[in-house]
Amino acid sequence: MSAFHDLTLDALDGKPLSLKTLKGQVVLVVNVASKCGLTPQYAALENLHQQYKEQGFSVLGVPCNQFAGQEPGTEEDIQAFCSLNYGVSFPLSSKVEVNGPARHQLYRLLAGEGAEFPGDITWNFEKFLVGPDGRVLARFSPRTTPDEATVIQAIEKALA
Structure with missing residues (x-):
């Protein structure tokens, strides 16, 4: 089992969110925020989740308040915002740090020293x-929307 699948985050409801539940699936991990110019990407993320979930795909939303304080709400606020505005059905963790000394283990694995695609997270x-085996296959910039061809092609290749 990979280090990715060994991790557990806290879900928005406070319950443990074990990444073991995503073993064998292709996962798009996204640091999200409710008050960002890029927040409308939630709609495309939910569409991707719905389109490919039966084939073994999931989005994992990871709220973060490190970029201009654009995720200031409580876990309850985040859950309500995502449900009411975007009908989000994919798993969401509680807020984490994605950069700096308090960087969450997940982001140490994704972007830390020795990662496949190292370097600080640039924005929400x-x-x-x-991939299904827990290996990081690709990294996309915040401005690359979830419905762009490069993202779709990478997901479809990973699912094949």
């Missing part, structure tokens, strides 16, 4: 595509 909605 940066995306990592993780």
